[in-house]
Amino acid sequence: MRRGPRRRAWESGDREGEMDAFRLVEDGRSCEVPGEVIGGRVRLSAAALESALGYALGPEGLCRGERCFPVRDRAALAPGGAIDLAELARVTGRPLALDAEERAAALGTPVEDRLAALRGLEAPDFCLPDFSGRMHRLSEHRGKKVLLIAYASW
Amino acid sequence: MPITVALDQNADEPRPFVERARPTHPSLLDTEHRVAELYHIVNVPTLIWIDARGVIVRPQDNQFGSDVFTQFHGKASGPYLELVRAWVRDGSGALAPDEVRRYQQLPSAESQLARAERALAWELQRAGRSEAAARHFARAGELAPRDWTIRRGSLPIQGKNPFGPDFFELARQGGAEFPMDEVTPTRVAPRAKL
DSSP, X not given: OOOTTTSOTTOTTTTTTSXXXXXXXXXXXXXEEEEEEETTEEEEOHHHHHHHHOEEEETTEEEETTEEEOOSOHHHHSGGGSEEHHHHHHHHTOOEEEETTTTEEEEOOOHHHHHHHHHXXXXXXXXXXXXXXXXXXXXXXXXXXXXXXXXXXX | OEEEEEXXXXXXXXXXXXXXXXXXXXXXXXXXXXXXXXXXXOSSSEEEEEOTTSBEEEEEEOOOSSSTTHHHHOBXXXXXXXXXXXXXXXXXXOOOHHHHHHHOOOOOHHHHHHXXXXXXXXXXXXXXXXXXXXXXXXXXXXXXXXXXXXXXTHHHHTTOOTXXXXXXXXXXXXXXXXXXXXXXXXXXXXXXXX
16 A cells, blocks of 8 residues: 555556555455556456465356355456456455555455354354453353453543 | 453553453453454444353343443443343343344444445554545445444544544434343433433
């Protein structure tokens, strides 16, 4: 992503067509993947995307781990061997927040996944730090009742 | 076992509260709002009961541990604390699965996109791209106008006062409805109109 005053967002012309760093945020983590912005569409290096997020286009479709999404229009998803980010989001049903000018995007979780989990009533596991930096998992407390309290200083 | 999760942008803001409380339970920090998304939390405080099997037995409930702000939100803390004690003692107050489903708040496609916009905004803010961040915080707020983890939670991130004029406007518009308000008997007054 363009950072700070050295790389100004309105210099949108000078980097188009080059595979420069594109920042992807997902699941609370961010990474950089080489990509280009052409006519507002974001195309990411397929190899780097696979390495960073685990998506690979194969005979069964777009796969990540054991989950594969059927791909009807391969040319739209993989123009010239790169991966079109908006098309990836559409194929996988993931919400996409995109700022092509800032060369940054966030991929979210499909509502279907969250609905299935919440309606199943199993408390989703998580791993978070305490104020000493020590990590804690919800599932460590299985066997006890847990009162989960979300709060904030705001 | 209480587990507290602070939906704050860093440890500094909630740390004084945690240190004063000297908890013997896990007090966690959720800067990326992971738990907010996993449990579809749209305001604070939100309390969720999870039984010993790891099953949600009381869904999102907007209840308070003290009466400091009762004149604003209209709920008393005593009855809720009593409810929790009874649950710990003998399991009472846990809801059956069909009741949990009846009263749980659920995400939508828009609210999921709002969370992605918020995540992008947060990343941009940390990269010093505050104008771009503001656009995406605003977009997130348009998609989820009743989600105060987004609309109020983003105020301190942008250097704005979450207890000031921006908040008065939010309070005027109102936060999310909690279906559990029908079930948990803590209301002693209507919510104050600002």
